Amino acid sequence: MLAFNEKSNLLERAETAFPLADVAAPNLYRNLFSYTEIPKIAFNHRTVPLDMPDDIWITDTTFRDGQQAREPFTAEQIVHIYDLLHRLGGPNGMVRQSEFFLYSKKDQEAVRRCMERGYAYPEITGWIRASGKDFELVKSMGLKETGILVSCSDYHIFLKMKMSRAEAIQHYLRVIRECVSYEILPRCHFEDITRADFYGFVIPFAIELMKLRDQTNMPIKIRVCDTMGYGVTYPGSALPRSVQGIVYGLTHYAGVPHELIEWHGHNDFYRAVTNASFAWLYGCCSVNCSVLGIGERTGNTPLEAMVMEYAQLRGGLNGMDTTVITELADYFTNVIGYDIPPMTPFVGRDFNVTRAGIHADGLLKNEEIYNIFDTQKFLNRPTHVAVSTNSGLAGVAHWFNTFYQLQGEDAADKHHPIIQHIKAWVDKQYAEGRVTSITDTELERVAQESIKEINKESNRAVQ
Secondary structure, rough: OOEEOOOOOOOOOOOOOOOOOOOEEEEEEEOOOOOOOOOOOOOOOOOOOOOOOOOOOEEEEEOOHHHHOOOOOOOOHHHHHHHHHHHHHOOOEEEEEEOOOOOOOOHHHHHHHHOOOOOOOOEEEEEEOHHHHHHHHHHHHHHOOOEEOOOOHHHHOOOOOOOOOHHHHHHHHHHHHHHHHOOEEEEEEEOOOOOOOOHHHHHHHHHHHHHHHHHHOOOEEEEEOOOOOOOOOOOOOOOOHHHHHHHHHHHOOOOOOOHEEEEEEOOOOOOHHHHHHHHHHHHOEEEEEHHHOOOOOOOOOOOOHHHHHHHHHHHOOOOOOOOOOOOHHHHHHHHHOOOOOOOOOOOOOOOEOOHHHHHEEEEEEEEHHHHOOOOOHHHOOOOOOOOOOHHHHHHHHHHHHHHHOOOOHHOOOOOOOHHHHHHHHHHHHHHHHOOOOOOOHHHHHHHHHHHHHHHHHHHHHHH
């Protein structure tokens, strides 16, 4: 059949016949995923158009998927992080939702305490397996929306659940219909979609969900779960690994509205941020993230990364307070005791620190030369120079001015006596065999000694 697309102003072929392929044996895509070899990326040279939605946003899974990779948060920690997410998302609710486990008393206490905050955003949602027993938890907590695990690859359906595809769909629909009957919005987590039979299971199942949506007038969301991080964004890459192909197929063949599609990716192949960005670009309104990217195995898409991706794609922050990113990093480091790798963008200790002398010289003249943006303004993180054998006078001067917050006429250049004195001490350290960077504590002590010595010389000159 043909349908007129008001966005492209073209007649387009709209396929509706995608029957479930209820196969007798699982399709494990052994040509792509042999397990004894690195997974392969196939191309069919088919491309789909960019289809950026009118509105895009971020959702959070720090308290659900994020907790699966670390010691569980305390209720107090969850509430504090939730407060920070509320501030980060700003008045327009750019961090739209946050999902929670409901199984333990601690998780239930955290949900109640967060609900007492009364914030419109992030909206508190749950997560359950496709079982009636789990659904009772959602009802008891009074939530308006819950995620439901609906695994869609044959790895899960055949090998884990020991079901056929038809049996799996009926199993899922029982719980989804119960959600709808209680007017609780179901968010269907299509687990392992990048290893699933897209036209034989994913699209037929999504069509069934959209039929239920039309019958009940209840929005039914689909979370596209790249559970193993297999998604790729190369032009012309083939399903089931093509990110843009998955999103296009759901919108074009299953009729899923942009606002009901959410991307959830993992970072097993270093593609989490790129895949999430492409999901936005090709029609996904929502990307699901966790603070610092914590989560199963290599983690989820880092929430702070997608804040910056949004700003770059949209040309602004739409009310988000990016300084909260630094507060989150400090809280995880100093209170929770989480070890953030120092080179991690935006949140690592050294993400805007330079150790190269020639770079430090550029920073001293104009920090735009070697800093990605005004990190002081957006993250409360001024540029910093780690003083080492390669830092040079410029590096020492930059450290001194940053540490003592000296600007303009008050700033010391590399010819200042204090800078010369510190540099001489640094050179002596490395001449004697030191190989590590100099700490701020050491440099402060030497700087204070230098200041005292210079003041003494000034007093003697006056006398």
